[in-house]
Amino acid sequence: MFLVIIKINTLAQMFKAELLEFLSLIISSAIVLSLIYLKFSVTTLQQIIALLLILLIFLARLFFTPLKPNPAKLVRLSLIFLSSMFVQVLVISSGGFYSPFLILIHLYALATSFLLNLQSSISFLGLTLLVLILGLFLDQKMSLLFQEDPGSVILYGISFLIIIPLAQFLMQTYHIKDTISKMLIERSRLSQIREESILQSLAEMILVTDKNLRILSVNEAYQKLFHQTGSELINKSLVEVLPLKDKNGQPIEPKSLSIENILTDKVTRIIKGYYLSTANNHSTEVIIQIRPITDSANQVNQMVFVITDAKEKDKYGLGHPDLNLTLTKYRSGIEDLKKTLVATNLPELQSRIEILSHIEEDLLTAMELEDHPIQKNTTLEDIAYLCKKIADGKGLFAQKLGISLQFNLPEEENAEYTLIQLRDKNISQKVLGISVFTTPVDIKWFQIAISRLVDLAIFLTLGSAKPSVEVKLALDQNQNVSVLISSQALISEQDKSNLFVKYYDGLEAKTKLSLGSGLEGFIAKSITDQLFIPLNVALGKYPDRVMFTLQLAKNIV
Secondary structure, eight states: OHHHHHHHHHHHHHHHHHHHHHHHHHHHHHHHHHHHHTTOOHHHHHHHHHHHHHHHHHHHHHHOBTTBOSOOHHHHHHHHHHHHHHHHHHHHHTTGGGOTTTHHHHHHHHHHHHHTOHHHHHHHHHHHHHHHHHHHHHOHHHHHHHHHOHHHHHHHHHHHHHHHHHHHHHHHHHHHHHHHHHHHHHHHHHHHHHHHHHHHHSSEEEEEEETTOBEEEEOHHHHHHHTOOHHHHTTOBHHHHSOEEETTSOBOOTTTTTHHHHHHHOOOEEEEEEEEEOTTSOEEEEEEEEEEEEOTTSOEEEEEEEEEEGGGGSGGGTTOGGGHHHHHHHHHHHHHHHHHHHHTOHHHHHHHHHHHHHHHHHHHHHHHHHHSOOOOOOEEEEHHHHHHHHHHHHHHHHHHTTOEEEEEOOGGGTHHHHHHHHHHTTOOHHHHOOOTTEEEEOHHHHHHHHHHHHHHHHHHHTTSSSOEEEEEEEEOTTOOEEEEEEEEOOOOGGGGGGGGSGGGGGGGGTSSGGGSOSOHHHHHHHHHHHTTOOEEEEEETTTTEEEEEEEEOSSOO
16 A cells, blocks of 8 residues: 555656656747747857856856755756757757757757656657757758758658667666665665674674783774773783683683694684673673684794674574564565566665665664663764754655655744754854753664654554654753654554564554564664663544654753
């Protein structure tokens, strides 16, 4: 059902955009025909060409910047109108069908198929062909040329037909490659984020020692986890600084690590069954890989200890039976994506990619939350600015599902909108001053929690009469900040608690929550519990709404 909603909404937007583009092309063609009918001189037409070229350069320089690669609709339509008119006037003024610049029509048609769509490309070709044919009758010189050489006109007319399938083929190939490229970039981004997060926690620490286990160097992951610099650890014994214990609680010893055997046989060893105690006394099972390094005389002079979280050996949830349902959903989605690629149904492909990216990101986040406790890193942040960024980021996703997503502030805090706009222009917060919504939070995990609650609200409101989601901020008497996320949805009082468990304990069958990963509420609740942020759910009536409230205190506990 949601794909039908997406398709109808997408088709309506595409039809409106294509209609405006078609009108722009009609107007430009009508003006060119008027110029031919009024018998403007070649000199005047050349002056018009120069003027059009200046206007195009001006608009391109003014509205196309690296920060704003997509211009506003009015500018876009103006560029279509001016550029199509420029090409038509240039061809007409230099001989019409016999113009040496006739190839520009074909190149322009190919460009519009890339940058706009095939319909606009065909419209341009059809209207330009009409202008050229009418020009044969309205311009006496061109009529004489046609009488002398009608065959060239017929051949040029056939070339207009040939360019259409070529434009269609190139457009489909380009858009499919572009879509796949965006998918790969997104997957690469998620992998990079996960890698950085794992290194900040535990996943792989590297320590290099001499053959007597005196530390020579450690990597950044170790330094971050234990808050020690490499210079502080140099020449210290590995068994003294590394808090490793066996399952009985006994600390490591060179003998238990088989160091003598490694020095003798010079073979890499993998040792299991040890637990690493982190700075917050959290114990994690690890795998120790010891790699001997030999010198020119084939004698071991250094050893590399690679310490990895034991759970990391099972990628993508293989070590998490309770996450297998999401894993199955992810793999099934990939298969559907392959079928969709074959059919080249691009609007549907985009929506499926959005859902799959959402599921994958939730899966990786849930795995990290289960494997490692949050190491709180509190900083002062403008909550209004963060929530506005999240709402803007989710706006396109909500729009594709036919949902209205809005961000609102209290009426008495309208000045905050100006502050947010200035922040968007990269003006330092030190220059702007402290916002009333500035609160100490862990920015990384707070943004994830808010994002998941917005996702949850989006899926809950699907199927409603007027699906909408609102992200709103409020201040209490003590100026503490509350984030309120509400959506139009109907659930029972008994189902409230199920919103924060994995797969919602049957609630998916009553709502559209099955479209997501099934982990949105679980992730948000896990984060807020570890950050000690109260998270409440309230049900409203007339219209039926679900409201999530996070309360942020301005004093650091």
